[in-house]
Amino acid sequence: xxRTWKLNDAxxxxxxxxxxxxxxxxxxxxxxxxxxxxxxxxxxYAVRILPFDALEDDDVVVSVGGIGAPVVxxxxxxxxxxxYRAMRALEAYTRCRATALIPAEVGGSxxxxxxxxxxxxxxxVVDADGMGRAFPEVQMCTYFIYxxxxxxxxxxxxxxxTVILGKVQDMYWLEKLARTVAVDMGAAAxxxxxxxxxxxxxxxxxxHTLTQALGLGRAVLEARARRKNPIERVLEVAKGVLxxxxxxxxxxxxxxxxxxRGQVRIEGxxxxxxSSLVLEIQNENLIARRDGEVVAxxxxxxxxxxxxxxxxxxxxxxxxxxxxxxxxxxxxxxxKTPRALEVVGPRAFGYDLDYRPLEGRV
Amino acid sequence: MIRVGxxxxxxxxxxxxxxxxxxxxxxxxxxTVDVMGGVLKALELVLGESGLSPERIxxxxxxxxxxxxxxxxxxxxxxxxxxxxxxxxxxxxxPMVDWPEDLRRALGEHIYLxxxxxxxxGRPISPLDPLELRKIAEDIKAKGVRNVxxxxxxxxxxxxxxxxxxxxxxxxxxxxxxxxxxxxxxIGLLERENAAILNASLQDLGYKIVRAFSQALRDxxxxxxxxxxxxxxxxxxxxxxxxxxVLTIASGPTNSMRGAAFLSGIKEAIVVDVGGTTTDxxxxxxxxxxxxxxxxxxxxxxxxxxxxxxxxxxxxxGSIVQRDPLKIGPESVGxxxxxxxxxxxxxxxxATDIAVAAGMAEVGDAQRVQGLDPTxxxxxxxxxxxxxxxxxxxxxxxxxxxxxxxxxGGSILVRDKVGNLxxxxxxxxxxxxxxxxxxxxxxxxxxxxxxxxxxPREKALEEARREAKQRAVEAGADPSTVEIVEVEDVPLAYxxxxxxxxxxxxxxxxxxx
Numbered sequence: 069x070x071r072t073w074k075l076n077d078a079x080x081x082x083x084x085x086x087x088x089x090x091x092x093x094x095x096x097x098x099x100x101x102x103x104x105x106x107x108x109x110x111x112x113y114a115v116r117i118l119p120f121d122a123l124e125d126d127d128v129v130v131s132v133g134g135i136g137a138p139v140v141x142x143x144x145x146x147x148x149x150x151x152y153r154a155m156r157a158l159e160a161y162t163r164c165r166a167t168a169l170i171p172a173e174v175g176g177s178x179x180x181x182x183x184x185x186x187x188x189x190x191x192x193v194v195d196a197d198g199m200g201r202a203f204p205e206v207q208m209c210t211y212f213i214y215x216x217x218x219x220x221x222x223x224x225x226x227x228x229x230t231v232i233l234g235k236v237q238d239m240y241w242l243e244k245l246a247r248t249v250a251v252d253m254g255a256a257a258x259x260x261x262x263x264x265x266x267x268x269x270x271x272x273x274x275x276h277t278l279t280q281a282l283g284l285g286r287a288v289l290e291a292r293a294r295r296k297n298p299i300e301r302v303l304e305v306a307k308g309v310l311x312x313x314x315x316x317x318x319x320x321x322x323x324x325x326x327x328x329r330g331q332v333r334i335e336g337x338x339x340x341x342x343s344s345l346v347l348e349i350q351n352e353n354l355i356a357r358r359d360g361e362v363v364a365x366x367x368x369x370x371x372x373x374x375x376x377x378x379x380x381x382x383x384x385x386x387x388x389x390x391x392x393x394x395x396x397x398x399x400x401x402x403x404k405t406p407r408a409l410e411v412v413g414p415r416a417f418g419y420d421l422d423y424r425p426l427e428g429r430v
Numbered sequence: 431m432i433r434v435g436x437x438x439x440x441x442x443x444x445x446x447x448x449x450x451x452x453x454x455x456x457x458x459x460x461x462t463v464d465v466m467g468g469v470l471k472a473l474e475l476v477l478g479e480s481g482l483s484p485e486r487i488x489x490x491x492x493x494x495x496x497x498x499x500x501x502x503x504x505x506x507x508x509x510x511x512x513x514x515x516x517x518x519x520x521x522x523x524x525p526m527v528d529w530p531e532d533l534r535r536a537l538g539e540h541i542y543l544x545x546x547x548x549x550x551x552g553r554p555i556s557p558l559d560p561l562e563l564r565k566i567a568e569d570i571k572a573k574g575v576r577n578v579x580x581x582x583x584x585x586x587x588x589x590x591x592x593x594x595x596x597x598x599x600x601x602x603x604x605x606x607x608x609x610x611x612x613x614x615x616x617i618g619l620l621e622r623e624n625a626a627i628l629n630a631s632l633q634d635l636g637y638k639i640v641r642a643f644s645q646a647l648r649d650x651x652x653x654x655x656x657x658x659x660x661x662x663x664x665x666x667x668x669x670x671x672x673x674x675x676v677l678t679i680a681s682g683p684t685n686s687m688r689g690a691a692f693l694s695g696i697k698e699a700i701v702v703d704v705g706g707t708t709t710d711x712x713x714x715x716x717x718x719x720x721x722x723x724x725x726x727x728x729x730x731x732x733x734x735x736x737x738x739x740x741x742x743x744x745x746x747x748g749s750i751v752q753r754d755p756l757k758i759g760p761e762s763v764g765x766x767x768x769x770x771x772x773x774x775x776x777x778x779x780x781a782t783d784i785a786v787a788a789g790m791a792e793v794g795d796a797q798r799v800q801g802l803d804p805t806x807x808x809x810x811x812x813x814x815x816x817x818x819x820x821x822x823x824x825x826x827x828x829x830x831x832x833x834x835x836x837x838x839g840g841s842i843l844v845r846d847k848v849g850n851l852x853x854x855x856x857x858x859x860x861x862x863x864x865x866x867x868x869x870x871x872x873x874x875x876x877x878x879x880x881x882x883x884x885x886p887r888e889k890a891l892e893e894a895r896r897e898a899k900q901r902a903v904e905a906g907a908d909p910s911t912v913e914i915v916e917v918e919d920v921p922l923a924y925x926x927x928x929x930x931x932x933x934x935x936x937x938x939x940x941x942x943x
Binding site: 100103104107137138139140142143144145146147148226227228251254255256321322376384387389 | 528
């Protein structure tokens with residue numbers, strides 16, 4: 069038998085919090101996913117995790133996740149097997165069987181989707197993903213950045229429709245066409261990326277991110293239970309930096325090319341009294357400027373937590389008056405190579421800034 | 431015009447008479463087991479002592495914990511069916527999936543999924559199936575259930591399908607009491623549906639309570655209309671409250687904070703409301719309670735009500751004090767304070783007895799606590815100050831000194847300073863929550879997704895504004911005073927047609943007949 073371990077009920081609570089922290093303000097709310105995974109566990113399904121180093125070269129690994137809009141996710145709740153049916157449709161098209169699943173995006177709700185599909189398919193989920201955080205578009209997956217073929221892919225909705233994208237020109241076309249199909253499906257669909265070989269996953273994925281999310285979530289839960297400061301624990305576990313602590317005094321949002329863009333202004337409290345921090349948001353928190361000076365940029369993780377409980381706060385829910393801590397967590401090296409920065413660096417998001425690693429700024 | 435504010439708490443029932451912005455008279459009486467007896471007593475006392483003729487009263491505003499208690503204690507809840515329109519979507523998480531087991535059982539687990547519901551852009555997910563709904567309604571009828579909550583995917587965009595489903599259910603169950611999720615609230619299916627189900631289960635109690643209040647007012651000779659306060663600090667008419675009792679939840683802390691702001695004239699402060707069993711600590715910003723930033727649970731059920739950010743601790747005038755080792759609360763003698771506390775001749779040592787022994791208050795018979803060891807009394811007083819100071823510290827936004835307004839019947843437990851912050855006890859502090867109820871206004875709200883490709887943003891905002899105002903007027907506001915107090919428009923990522931979620935809240939003064 070494969071060297072896997074089982075996720076239990078309590079792990080789901082921790083994973084949800086950790087995934088939201090890695091969501092850096094986007095990625096959708098994992099709460100509903102947690103409820104679904106919990107329901108499956110109670111029905112006797114097993115969710116097994118395959119350690120990254122237990123991947124074999126000839127494993128067939130399929131990445132699944134939801135594609136759509138977060139607000140649709142909280143209103144049109146899934147039928148439940150969308151990702152699973154997209155995966156089966158792709159298997160039928162490619163005539164190959166998956167041996168393991170993997171998340172495309174560990175940040176937010178897409179950390180849980182593969183667990184649910186894997187429970188239905190009785191397959192393990194690899195402890196890794198394609199972003200190490202949340203990003204708005206599929207071409208930002210390290211799989212494609214490091215050369216995985218962007219086709220064929222499949223989508224499925226709750227009504228019984230499945231769509232195969234048999235051939236796309238590149239990862240940007242994959243995003244564009246999949247997005248169009250998903251919108252027609254009601255802006256919520258299960259999405260399966262092209263099958264990868266185990267060897268390919270080892271070369272392209274961001275490793276150990278499910279266990280990282282679990283570790284972060286456990287740290288928060290333990291700190292809360294022991295009435296310790298959960299934010300300090302998050303910083304310790306993620307080797308992060310406290311960029312700011314303060315109160316949200318202004319939130320501006322607008323839509324540009326389908327993205328929720330905007331700025332959040334925070335006035336300092338405690339040690340940051342007299343300072344202010346401005347976050348540039350585009351679904352996720354992308355740039356942090358403290359008193360005009362850039363202190364963190366994408367792809368490093370900028371995450372906003374409730375100052376007391378460390379509950380992650382998303383870019384859609386942040387409001388005037390929230391008391392927050394802004395944390396900078398270093399991105400995985402695979403997101404920081406020149407090749408990756410072309411796709412996920414500040415310029416890829418339209419900011420005229422060079423990427424400077426968080427570690428070097430402090 | 432003269433208003434009467436009433437606050438029904440777990441320990442005390444307070445009544446206050448206000449003429450414009452002036453407090454004319456107030457009383458505080460113990461809450462009774464039958465509750466309405468206490469309300470009538472408070473009304474009779476406040477009218478009798480002030481000599482005010484009941485005919486001069488223009489309106490009565492009531493804040494009550496009846497409905498919160500019913501949910502928290504799983505009492506007086508009617509068996510309730512939940513019908514959700516959304517198939518084939520939403521099967522993964524049926525209604526009440528995240529409810530505590532005991533509460534779900536209290537309502538009977540009558541859960542149904544049916545076809546219907548909308549996509550984000552208004553397309554139907556699947557057509558409504560009248561036959562399917564009829565069957566469901568017959569099943570509900572056969573179980574003898576008549577309280578029904580109906581929810582549909584994206585019904586805040588288009589409530590028609592819920593209305594149509596209600597019509598079909600009523601054909602089968604003519605006396606059905608139906609709550610539609612689109613009447614309660616916001617985007618977020620589970621949370622909106624939860625609120626609708628809770629509301630449907632409270633309908634019978636709502637009817638009973640509204641009748642009882644009406645009777646109590648009549649018995650006191652008052653013929654003025656009455657209103658219940660909701661969690662955002664605004665009012666709803668008795669008719670409206672009977673239909674939407676769930677909206678009264680958590681109105682208590684909001685009332686006391688609004689009352690504290692009004693009585694003190696201070697708009698930025700920490701408010702400490704010491705009751706008989708608990709102390710609620712909240713923060714005032716611009717004279718309104720700061721709202722909680724995370725999803726609020728009511729009796730273990732997630733809702734998307736906007737609730738005040740309140741920290742509650744188990745310390746109040748009725749808190750039971752144990753010696754050796756020293757322990758204060760969270761157990762409380764509650765409304766039996768005037769029988770069980772030492773100073774009232776009882777045998778249970780309470781926080782009030784400590785305050786009397788320390789010379790901080792003069793209630794009951796001080797002789798009865800003279801024998802207490804002064805060192806012990808001092809230690810107990812210190813412990814109470816520390817408990818409150820810790821709670822205040824949690825709510826502080828900055829190290830800058832900010833006033834602490836202390837209100838509520840248990841305020842005698844608090845000294846002149848909390849930590850190093852000065853405390854203010856405004857005039858009439860023991861009845862701040864009844865004052866908060868008396869000064870409350872009326873609101874209306876809209877929360878909807880608009881496709882701004884089809885309708886210009888300004889037009890969409892205008893439509894939402896108009897509808898929010900209209901809802902406020904329908905709820906009982908004077909049209910000439912209604913104004914928009916909150917506008918939030920959040921563009922939604924990844925959706926075509928510039929989908930934007932617009933939320934507008936309008937508030938106005940109470941319309942008087």
